[in-house]
Amino acid sequence: MNLLLIVCPISLALGFALGAIFRWKKVRGGTLIQVLTFVALGLGVLLLSISSGDVNKSIQSKSWPITQGQVSDTTRTGERAILPLVIYSYEVAGVVYTDSTDFSIPGFGSRRYRGQTAGKVLTEYPPGKTVSVHYNPDNPTMSSLRPSLRWAPLMRFTVGAMLLMAFATLALIARWQKQI
Numbered sequence: 535m536n537l538l539l540i541v542c543p544i545s546l547a548l549g550f551a552l553g554a555i556f557r558w559k560k561v562r563g564g565t566l567i568q569v570l571t572f573v574a575l576g577l578g579v580l581l582l583s584i585s586s587g588d589v590n591k592s593i594q595s596k597s598w599p600i601t602q603g604q605v606s607d608t609t610r611t612g613e614r615a616i617l618p619l620v621i622y623s624y625e626v627a628g629v630v631y632t633d634s635t636d637f638s639i640p641g642f643g644s645r646r647y648r649g650q651t652a653g654k655v656l657t658e659y660p661p662g663k664t665v666s667v668h669y670n671p672d673n674p675t676m677s678s679l680r681p682s683l684r685w686a687p688l689m690r691f692t693v694g695a696m697l698l699m700a701f702a703t704l705a706l707i708a709r710w711q712k713q714i
Contacts, residue, residue: 547702574701581694588687595668595681601626603667603677608656611636616648618655624667626674633667633677638684 603624611619617636624631637655659665659679670676 571701571705574697578694578697578701581690581697585687585690585694588684589691592682592684592687595670595678598668598678598681599671600666600668603665605659605661605663605665606632607661608659610649610652610656616652618652618659620655620659620679622659622665622667622679624669624677626669629674631669631675631677633675635679637680638686 601624603622605620605622607621609619611617617639619634619636621632621634624633639651639655665679668678668681
């Protein structure tokens with residue numbers, strides 16, 4: 535939620551700046567602009583609220599405690615979006631946990647490229663390899679082999695911020711149209 539409090543004002547400020555440029559260029563709007571304004575606001579707030587928790591969790595995972603674990607299995611998953619799947623086990627306070635990750639690798643690009651990327655990751659994590667596992671001290675079932683910002687939540691967050699900028703821009707166009 536802290537990230538949301540930073541990005542919203544910045545997004546709105548950039549949106550107002552774009553609105554000022556549109557007014558300077560004498561861009562006019564109408565009912566369509568008003569509808570688009572509310573759609574952009576709703577979608578922007580929805581995407582930001584959905585993704586801000588995931589983005590904050592990704593940032594916090596970098597400071598989680600580390601324990602040693604072991605890779606138990608690896609495989610490729612998916613038909614179109616070929617992803618590596620690494621299954622690993624680790625121990626926290628005498629309890630053994632099992633988790634898996636696909637490292638949040640984006641599933642786009644050519645099939646050959648996705649297959650090569652998955653193959654590289656799987657050779658880096660062969661079964662039996664000892665790995666460092668970052669785990670959530672409040673909920674040890676949550677873990678990560680590579681704590682970092684995940685691609686999908688970051689994209690949702692970015693699109694949400696862009697929609698808020700669009701909202702601010704469209705709101706200014708609609709407001710200034712009434713004044714002209």
